[in-house]
Amino acid sequence: MTEPVLQLRALTKSYGGLIVTDNVDLNVLPNEVHALIGPNGAGKSTLIAQIFGEITPDKGAVLWCGEEITRIPVHQRVRKGLARSFQVTSVLPEFTALDNVRLATLASASSNPSAFEVAAANLTATERAQTCLERVGLATRSNARAEALSYGERRHLELAMALALEPRLMLLDEPMAGVGSDESHSLTAVLRDLRQSCAILLVEHDMDVVFALADRVSVLVAGRIVASGSPAEVHEDHEVKRAYFGEEDVW
Numbered sequence: 001m002t003e004p005v006l007q008l009r010a011l012t013k014s015y016g017g018l019i020v021t022d023n024v025d026l027n028v029l030p031n032e033v034h035a036l037i038g039p040n041g042a043g044k045s046t047l048i049a050q051i052f053g054e055i056t057p058d059k060g061a062v063l064w065c066g067e068e069i070t071r072i073p074v075h076q077r078v079r080k081g082l083a084r085s086f087q088v089t090s091v092l093p094e095f096t097a098l099d100n101v102r103l104a105t106l107a108s109a110s111s112n113p114s115a116f117e118v119a120a121a122n123l124t125a126t127e128r129a130q131t132c133l134e135r136v137g138l139a140t141r142s143n144a145r146a147e148a149l150s151y152g153e154r155r156h157l158e159l160a161m162a163l164a165l166e167p168r169l170m171l172l173d174e175p176m177a178g179v180g181s182d183e184s185h186s187l188t189a190v191l192r193d194l195r196q197s198c199a200i201l202l203v204e205h206d207m208d209v210v211f212a213l214a215d216r217v218s219v220l221v222a223g224r225i226v227a228s229g230s231p232a233e234v235h236e237d238h239e240v241k242r243a244y245f246g247e248e249d250v251w
């Protein structure tokens, strides 16, 4: 059986009396797109932050390829191959698209390099950055300053920056938020291509995107996973319809 790249075991997090993540079990297999859906306030972003290491869970475990990483810092997770798409605000506006991606590659570089390693890394970083920009369809914009890119192009740039880390799993929290329908189609195509390189845990409200991309879907309601399965199975799940959508089928 294929070993999951990521496993969550009974992950639990509360704020005061509010249980935001309630005994969550979830796994992501290599090269699958696993969508995490749920209504506003269900706890999706809090779960992603616990996986990435920005928030420490109260109980439970995060396993990376079978190894427990529940309490290790973010940068160590990144070195292991976990990436989170950068927010638009983390793009450096006065730097070119290429330099933004080159900088992202440094996050996975050695922390104490020799001069030879620095020179080699520089060359490799440029080549790697160019390849990443090509993968997301931004090759012709590599020398444009990030501030000159459209909002949709910047979202593509964030993906290129995450890809530069050569991740085994990419965490994407609402990558389509705020983009128009043309850009949404183009980002969907990019994500479909990316899964050849890595697994994706995708938080997304747009069900067309979820159905176009996901191999599996897990549904989070009030901090609990209420269903998990193929998109078709989840679509037919009565508890999902009741808890998430009311009785109406809005898909």
Ligand SMILES: Nc1ncnc2c1ncn2[C@@H]1O[C@H](COP(=O)(O)OP(=O)(O)OP(=O)(O)O)[C@@H](O)[C@H]1O
Binding pocket: 015, 018, 020, 038, 039, 040, 041, 042, 043, 044, 045, 046, 047
């Ligand atoms: N630091 C915090 N302190 C107190 N409550 C918090 C904190 N962070 C999140 N919450 C609460 O936890 C719940 C889940 O929030 P979260 O942002 O994870 O939900 P979400 O599913 O990502 O929502 P959305 O789809 O709207 O982004 C919400 O009720 C939120 O108000």
